[in-house]
Amino acid sequence: MAEKYLQKQGHRIISRNLFHPAAELDLISLTPTHLVVTEVKTGLCGEAELERRFPHSARDRQRMAARALARRFQRAPRLDLIMVRVEPDSAQIRLSHRIDV
Numbered sequence: 001m002a003e004k005y006l007q008k009q010g011h012r013i014i015s016r017n018l019f020h021p022a023a024e025l026d027l028i029s030l031t032p033t034h035l036v037v038t039e040v041k042t043g044l045c046g047e048a049e050l051e052r053r054f055p056h057s058a059r060d061r062q063r064m065a066a067r068a069l070a071r072r073f074q075r076a077p078r079l080d081l082i083m084v085r086v087e088p089d090s091a092q093i094r095l096s097h098r099i100d101v
Helices: 002-008 047-052 056-073
Strands: 012-019 024-030 034-043 076-086 093-098
Touching: 002 012, 002 024, 002 034, 002 076, 002 093, 024 056, 034 047, 034 056, 047 076, 056 076
Parallel strands: 034 076
Antiparallel strands: 012 024, 024 034, 076 093
16 A cells, blocks of 8 residues: 555655665655655554654664665665554544655
8 A cells, every 4th residue: 555655656666675784674666856765654553653663763774774775776865654544443544654754
């Protein structure tokens, strides 16, 4: 779901679930100006809880990996967060995209 969303936003997905020495990266995509590493968090809880599941230490490791990869593609690095929430009462799925977290 997150991957299709990014593609609709104009991202070209270049890798999924990449193991980099600094961190495991869920999605890596290219835009005309950025190499974007996107962390995807999914759950039945609210956005605040999903965001807490992506602590600053993990963000720092992923930023380090994004910087290293971005040099290869001659793009600026960016770290995004996509939160996919399942509403338990209605089975609705809600997606939130935080850019440059």
